[in-house]
Amino acid sequence: MVDLTALLDDLAREGDELDAMLAGLPDEDWARQTPAPGWTVAHQVAHLAWTDDRALLSVTDPDAFTAELAALAHHPAPRRWVDEGAAEGAKAPPAQLRARWHRGRTELAGALAAVPNGRRLPWYGPPMSAASMATARLMETWAHTTDVADALGVRREPTARLRHVAHLGVRTRDFAYGVRNLTPPAEPFRVELVAPDGSVWTWGPADAAQRVCGSALDFCLLVTQRIHRDDTDLVAVGPDAHAWLDLAQAFAGPPGDGRKPGERS
Incomplete structure (x- = not known):
């Protein structure tokens, strides 16, 4: 609960x-x-x-x-x-x-x-x-x-509250496909993110073939479309995980335009 x-x-x-x-x-x-x-x-x-x-x-x-x-x-x-x-x-x-x-x-x-x-x-x-x-x-x-x-020009320090954003980003995987009229992958993904304190937050089965790993901050910036994936440290293993990072969105509504490479927040 x-x-x-x-x-x-x-x-x-x-x-x-x-x-x-x-x-x-x-x-x-x-x-x-x-x-x-x-x-x-x-x-x-x-x-x-x-x-x-x-x-x-x-x-x-x-x-x-x-x-x-x-x-x-x-x-x-x-x-x-x-x-x-x-x-x-x-x-x-x-x-x-x-x-x-x-x-x-x-x-x-x-x-x-x-x-x-x-x-x-x-x-x-x-x-x-x-x-x-x-x-x-x-x-x-x-x-x-x-x-x-x-x-x-304010520099923000990431906090443990990012876990909520990351969790929503993971949970909205299928929604991101649906708003683009695409069929989401059937198999679950493994997501492993490094938290601001250095610990690791995980979602999905440990033996999943499709995997995403990297910093929690970059993942949160990506799923809120505040960064282009090329400017993140995120690594995708598997074609479905790779495709997901190009369309991930944690927010409701139609797909956003996202950011161009180099427009990092």
């Missing part, structure tokens, strides 16, 4: 790291461009606020969320809908935007803590548990904080 309380604590700490970067940040620096084309620091924070709002709706009013999801199917460009949410939120004064994001993540954490065991929450991919939703929010927060840190 996942310790939801501990997971939500890690989610809060991930958000606190970003909040520390934003504290006292001059208004003009919110307009700095981040590695995501067309997205400023304000866009990154607005996106987190927007997705936290969507997650909160999923928890508190799943019927309304499901109706919104059905309407999205008729949107001419679903990915642009996400961009529009970020663009609209980024128009707010920085102090107001920061307060909105803080309020939303706090309300979401409280709502997730109260979700009964066994309840599934609707989302843009498969329905998920409260723990999976919290993990997804932590992954998004970590990824967008990485973009903000790059824009501000």
